[in-house]
Amino acid sequence: MNTHSRPVTLRMIADEVAVDTSTVSRILNSTDLDARRWGSVELIAKVRLVAAARGYRRNPQAASLRTRRSGLVGVLVPRLQDPVLATIYEGIEESATEQGVSTFVTNSMDDPETQATRTELMLARRVDGLIFGDARTDSPYLDDLAARGVTFVLVSRHAGNHIAVTCDDLLGGRLVANSLLASGRRKIAILSGQPYASTAQDRATGAIEACREAGVHIPERNVLAGGFDVAGGRKAMEELLACGERPDAIFATNDFAAIGAMGVLRDRGMRVPDDVAVVGYNDTPIAAELGIPLTTVRSPMHEMGRLGIDLLLRMLRGEPVESVRLPPELIIRGTSS
Amino acid sequence: MNTHSRPVTLRMIADEVAVDTSTVSRILNSTDLDARRWGSVELIAKVRLVAAARGYRRNPQAASLRTRRSGLVGVLVPRLQDPVLATIYEGIEESATEQGVSTFVTNSMDDPETQATRTELMLARRVDGLIFGDARTDSPYLDDLAARGVTFVLVSRHAGNHIAVTCDDLLGGRLVANSLLASGRRKIAILSGQPYASTAQDRATGAIEACREAGVHIPERNVLAGGFDVAGGRKAMEELLACGERPDAIFATNDFAAIGAMGVLRDRGMRVPDDVAVVGYNDTPIAAELGIPLTTVRSPMHEMGRLGIDLLLRMLRGEPVESVRLPPELIIRGTSS
DNA sequence: ATGCACTGCACAAACGTTTGTCGCAACCTA
DNA sequence: TAGGTTGCGACAAACGTTTGTGCAGTGCAT
Numbered sequence: 001m002n003t004h005s006r007p008v009t010l011r012m013i014a015d016e017v018a019v020d021t022s023t024v025s026r027i028l029n030s031t032d033l034d035a036r037r038w039g040s041v042e043l044i045a046k047v048r049l050v051a052a053a054r055g056y057r058r059n060p061q062a063a064s065l066r067t068r069r070s071g072l073v074g075v076l077v078p079r080l081q082d083p084v085l086a087t088i089y090e091g092i093e094e095s096a097t098e099q100g101v102s103t104f105v106t107n108s109m110d111d112p113e114t115q116a117t118r119t120e121l122m123l124a125r126r127v128d129g130l131i132f133g134d135a136r137t138d139s140p141y142l143d144d145l146a147a148r149g150v151t152f153v154l155v156s157r158h159a160g161n162h163i164a165v166t167c168d169d170l171l172g173g174r175l176v177a178n179s180l181l182a183s184g185r186r187k188i189a190i191l192s193g194q195p196y197a198s199t200a201q202d203r204a205t206g207a208i209e210a211c212r213e214a215g216v217h218i219p220e221r222n223v224l225a226g227g228f229d230v231a232g233g234r235k236a237m238e239e240l241l242a243c244g245e246r247p248d249a250i251f252a253t254n255d256f257a258a259i260g261a262m263g264v265l266r267d268r269g270m271r272v273p274d275d276v277a278v279v280g281y282n283d284t285p286i287a288a289e290l291g292i293p294l295t296t297v298r299s300p301m302h303e304m305g306r307l308g309i310d311l312l313l314r315m316l317r318g319e320p321v322e323s324v325r326l327p328p329e330l331i332i333r334g335t336s337s
Numbered sequence: 338m339n340t341h342s343r344p345v346t347l348r349m350i351a352d353e354v355a356v357d358t359s360t361v362s363r364i365l366n367s368t369d370l371d372a373r374r375w376g377s378v379e380l381i382a383k384v385r386l387v388a389a390a391r392g393y394r395r396n397p398q399a400a401s402l403r404t405r406r407s408g409l410v411g412v413l414v415p416r417l418q419d420p421v422l423a424t425i426y427e428g429i430e431e432s433a434t435e436q437g438v439s440t441f442v443t444n445s446m447d448d449p450e451t452q453a454t455r456t457e458l459m460l461a462r463r464v465d466g467l468i469f470g471d472a473r474t475d476s477p478y479l480d481d482l483a484a485r486g487v488t489f490v491l492v493s494r495h496a497g498n499h500i501a502v503t504c505d506d507l508l509g510g511r512l513v514a515n516s517l518l519a520s521g522r523r524k525i526a527i528l529s530g531q532p533y534a535s536t537a538q539d540r541a542t543g544a545i546e547a548c549r550e551a552g553v554h555i556p557e558r559n560v561l562a563g564g565f566d567v568a569g570g571r572k573a574m575e576e577l578l579a580c581g582e583r584p585d586a587i588f589a590t591n592d593f594a595a596i597g598a599m600g601v602l603r604d605r606g607m608r609v610p611d612d613v614a615v616v617g618y619n620d621t622p623i624a625a626e627l628g629i630p631l632t633t634v635r636s637p638m639h640e641m642g643r644l645g646i647d648l649l650l651r652m653l654r655g656e657p658v659e660s661v662r663l664p665p666e667l668i669i670r671g672t673s674s
Numbered sequence: 675a676t677g678c679a680c681t682g683c684a685c686a687a688a689c690g691t692t693t694g695t696c697g698c699a700a701c702c703t704a
Numbered sequence: 705t706a707g708g709t710t711g712c713g714a715c716a717a718a719c720g721t722t723t724g725t726g727c728a729g730t731g732c733a734t
Binding site: 019020026037039040043062064065066067068 | 715716718719720
């Protein structure tokens with residue numbers, strides 16, 4: 001009950017049981033059965049008892065100094081404020097704590113320089129490995145990192161042939177296009193997000209391919225780059241309309257971009273879905289609750305996070321791993337009926 | 338360029354400069370001027386040079402083993418998926434990295450038991466202090482923690498008289514109520530969120546007080562508890578309508594609850610804002626982009642995060658600190674015109 | 675000439691773990 | 705009975721820092 005008593009150490013409990021700290025360490029670090037190699041049954045019981053009674057918690061920094069493993073992993077995301085990445089991170093953090101490792105997360109703002117400095121900061125913290133949710137297809141940074149022997153996995157986006165956990169965005173795009181085509185839409189425009197993000201590009205590419213296979217051509221000028229947020233969708237949509245285009249369907253590769261686009265459509269008096277259908281991506285919780293519920297593609301964000309950290313930990317254990325691609329699911333709602 | 342060379346240590350650079358590690362440590366840990374106490378000008382320059390050339394990064398776990406300070410702070414939030422908390426955390430993390438400390442964040446799901454176990458996990462990681470974004474007014478847990486000598490600050494919500502950084506939610510509630518009253522609304526209902534969250538309660542209380550001062554009574558049955566998300570707002574709204582109430586204004590103490598409520602209103606054919614005005618809270622980025630732009634109260638989330646960690650670090654340095662209450666700002670938009 | 679304060683560094687002891695190695699019984703096998 | 709194995713545990717050396725103390729040499733005043 002002492003307000004500022006120093007933490008209990010191995011030494012204290014070793015003294016109390018009258019054995020060496022090494023013995024206590026071994027006993028506390030192995031399972032009941034395995035511990036029999038290191039002490040008699042009574043000793044094991046007594047050590048465990050005293051440790052629990054004194055409230056022993058091993059000092060992680062002392063341990064990692066010795067073991068050269070920190071039990072820490074760094075996570076980089078473009079922006080945690082983005083609910084998509086926040087959800088992925090929740091999955092990462094959840095599985096990480098279950099497995100006894102801790103995670104640092106930080107924003108890179110999708111800026112290559114920030115990404116590099118933040119990564120170095122993580123490495124300076126002696127993380128065992130990294131998870132990138134902000135991989136760029138246009139940067140060799142990850143290749144350099146791999147060459148340096150740093151262990152990492154990618155989530156959400158893929159790049160190069162680094163280990164990655166992604167949603168099958170190519171398929172997601174195809175699902176959207178096929179659905180729009182089936183409902184008679186022909187003049188499809190795509191708000192495709194950042195050009196360096198594989199998510200955006202794959203979704204757009206999938207849609208374009210599906211259209212082409214159905215004999216529908218999507219002209220270049222109808223594929224707009226923009227951000228993955230409301231403002232980005234708004235901007236891209238304005239740009240599109242400014243060119244004089246009058247599409248009958250909008251595929252935004254992100255729910256928030258879709259919301260931004262719908263804001264512009266409302267301002268211009270264009271009705272959804274009568275004049276123009278709108279489809280998003282990710283099935284964010286609000287998608288279903290909008291004035292007109294949003295048609296979207298559900299991607300397994302939470303699971304991607306869990307799988308990401310699981311893969312990383314397996315790599316750190318030296319096990320062989322392979323990239324994972326999870327299936328998307330089209331959810332048809334009011335904006336494309 | 339060695340793929341797996343071991344990190345550079347003090348020892349290595351000490352050997353190269355032919356001085357003791359202690360000297361190197363002192364030089365590297367002080368500013369140029371201050372370092373003069375520990376070595377000649379030439380030595381300081383040489384040490385700095387070699388350290389930079391070899392890419393020396395101090396080992397944080399070795400340092401904290403010695404100093405008994407980890408440079409780590411733990412952050413607990415109800416749910417990171419909630420953009421409000423995500424934004425607050427961004428503020429925390431931003432200022433923390435600027436000041437050279439690292440943060441762990443984890444979800445408590447607003448569950449007292451999870452909150453306690455996660456806190457213990459953080460303490461086992463030897464964090465120097467904690468930030469709680471999930472304080473409950475109905476739990477003595479934080480008092481116990483304070484009694485144990487743990488350093489922490491609260492953000493977003495306050496509880497007891499622990500140091501906290503909050504928005505003036507009482508005032509925020511009053512602003513909303515006065516605005517609704519000014520536009521002629523009289524039958525005001527409040528979706529007040531979790532009863533144990535000071536944010537929800539203060540916002541509701543502020544509104545109720547302002548109404549009473551204006552001679553308008555809000556009956557108990559028009560104040561509904563619910564979650565801070567879309568589903569919670571939807572549920573509370575359905576509950577309200579099920580009681581036969583027909584309010585002409587809804588004050589949801591959270592933007593997402595407001596969106597959920599508007600979903601229900603739409604289903605019932607009630608028009609916003611003609612039949613019923615809707616006001617949210619927090620001014621989330623989507624608020625401005627909804628089918629009908631949402632009237633809301635802007636709360637300084639990012640700044641609350643920054644101030645929270647700043648206060649904590651000051652406390653850890655032994656400086657005296659006081660709670661901070663930041664002003665809200667009413668943003669009137671389409672849902673209450 | 676003696677004392678004293680600086681300057682500029684070295685020495686060494688921690689901090690709390692983990693882990694390779696060794697010792698010493700008792701027990702089995704031949 | 706000799707030699708080998710097994711069970712139970714101690715010893716000690718790290719891991720990379722930080723920090724209290726010591727100690728020469730120099731300059732200055734006494």
